[in-house]
Amino acid sequence: MKPVKEGKVREIYDNGDSLIMVATDRISxxxxxxxxxxxxxxxVLTQMSRFWFDMTKDIVPNHMISTDVKDMPEYFRKPEFEGxxxxxxxxxxxxxxxIVRGYITGSGWASYQKDGTVCGIKLPEGLKESEKLPxxxxxxxxxxxxxxxxENISFERSVEVLEKEFPGKGEEYAAQLRDLTxxxxxxxxxxxxxRGIIIADTKFExxxxxxxxxxxxxxxxxxxxxxxxxxxxxxxxxxQPSFDKQFARDWLKxxxxxxxxxxxxxxxxxxxxxQAYELLTGQEL
Numbered sequence: 001m002k003p004v005k006e007g008k009v010r011e012i013y014d015n016g017d018s019l020i021m022v023a024t025d026r027i028s029x030x031x032x033x034x035x036x037x038x039x040x041x042x043x044v045l046t047q048m049s050r051f052w053f054d055m056t057k058d059i060v061p062n063h064m065i066s067t068d069v070k071d072m073p074e075y076f077r078k079p080e081f082e083g084x085x086x087x088x089x090x091x092x093x094x095x096x097x098x099i100v101r102g103y104i105t106g107s108g109w110a111s112y113q114k115d116g117t118v119c120g121i122k123l124p125e126g127l128k129e130s131e132k133l134p135x136x137x138x139x140x141x142x143x144x145x146x147x148x149x150x151e152n153i154s155f156e157r158s159v160e161v162l163e164k165e166f167p168g169k170g171e172e173y174a175a176q177l178r179d180l181t182x183x184x185x186x187x188x189x190x191x192x193x194x195r196g197i198i199i200a201d202t203k204f205e206x207x208x209x210x211x212x213x214x215x216x217x218x219x220x221x222x223x224x225x226x227x228x229x230x231x232x233x234x235x236x237x238x239x240q241p242s243f244d245k246q247f248a249r250d251w252l253k254x255x256x257x258x259x260x261x262x263x264x265x266x267x268x269x270x271x272x273x274x275q276a277y278e279l280l281t282g283q284e285l
Contacts, residue, residue, distance in 0.1 A: 001075045008033050009045070009224060018065060019088045020072055021046075022081060023219070027261075027269070029249045031150075035260040042084035043285060044273045045222045049086065051281050052188060052220040059187060060180050062216040063088040063207070083285075091207025091217050094173065095165060096158050097143055097150055098181040102136040102189055103200040105129065105227065105239070119152045130200070130229075131236035136185050138178045143205075176214050177206055188221055195279050197243065198234060202226035223273050243276035245269060 003011035008028035013020040023042035027034050046067060053062040065087040069076045076085050101108055101118065108118040109129050116123060119139035127133075140158040141150040153161070155178060163170025181204050189199045203225050205218035219225050223244035230241060251257075251265045261269070277285055 001073070009042075010219075015073065015087070017090065019090055020076060021086045021088050022076075023084050023086075027245060027248060029245060029252055032259055034248075035258070036266050038266055038270050038273070040270055040285065041273055044270075044277050045219060045224055046084050046086055047285060048222045048277055048280070049220045053216070055191070056184055056187065056216070056220075059183055060206075060216050061209075061213065062220070063091055063218075065089060088217070089209065089215070091209060091215055093205065093207040093217060094177065094214075095143055095161055096174075096177060096206075097141045098177050098204040098206065099139045099141055099152075099201065100136050100181050100185040100203070101133065101139060101201040102185065103130055103132050103198065103227075103229075105200050108139075108201075120154050128237040130234075130238060130240050136182055136189075138181055140177070173214070180204075180206070180214065180216075184216075192221075192228075192280060193231060195282070196231045197276065197279055198229040198231055198240075200227035200229055200240070223276055228276050243272045243279075247272055 001013050004014045005012040009024055009026050011022045011024060013022070023045040025037040025039055025041045027036060027038050027041065050064065050067045053064045065071070067086050069081055069085055072085060072087055104112055104118065104127050111118050112123060112127060116125065118137065121137050121139065124134065138155065139152060140155065141152045142161065143150065155174065159170045159174040162173045166173060184204060185202060192199050199221065202221055204216060204220065206214050207217045209215050226244060227246060228243035230243065234240060248261055248265060248269050251261060274285060
């Protein structure tokens with residue numbers, strides 16, 4: 001079997017009336033696939049998504065059918081697929097990345113320092129770096145091909161993008177995506193805080209099932225798609241230590257490199273991923 005689609009980290013296989021999504025041990029930063037592999041990373045991504053999908057299925061249906069390779073074709077019953085593979089319902093994916101920000105950091109902080117806005121949304125004066133926002137904000141973006149950068153867009157522009165693909169449905173779908181994104185974030189961020197982790201921001205992706213219902217797809221609240229900070233020691237006014245690949249991003253930003261991390265940064269990165277998984281789920285991988 002060969003993947004029908006390969007992303008920066010995931011490979012997707014067609015299984016007739018379903019798909020099998022495999023999270024590899026590749027790592028991407030700044031939309032570039034690095035030369036390193038991070039052993040166990042794919043397992044963390046798949047099992048963390050499984051945990052959140054189970055927890056939020058009453059808020060919105062999701063595409064997960066099973067993460068047990070026994071439920072998949074024989075090809076996937078090999079050690080390299082164990083724990084990293086998810087059998088999923090087929091969806092018609094919507095062309096919007098649903099980004100939600102609960103704290104001001106990263107590109108949002110840089111934008112706020114310039115003109116007091118994040119993705120065109122005016123925020124209160126006097127916010128500090130990493131400060132919690134008065135309420136989470138929804139900042140959608142377009143989906144870019146590998147090698148290109150996603151483009152932040154306004155809610156109004158998201159309506160136009162969806163309307164172009166789904167005439168007469170753009171506004172309805174855009175509002176659903178916004179409302180579901182905020183509800184998922186607020187629910188999961190509250191839970192994570194009770195487990196000692198701040199979810200500063202994240203992204204979700206949605207698709208439509210055969211009946212036209214909006215369904216959550218792709219991955220969910222993983223260290224690849226989110227910024228996780230430790231609650232302990234959190235203090236606004238500075239950048240925060242991180243449980244996600246920000247650790248690798250920071251090293252790349254401060255060092256000359258050929259898109260390759262030194263081994264100690266690789267080891268530290270997977271240690272952060274595993275820590276986040278264990279804190280959030282209460283289980284060892």
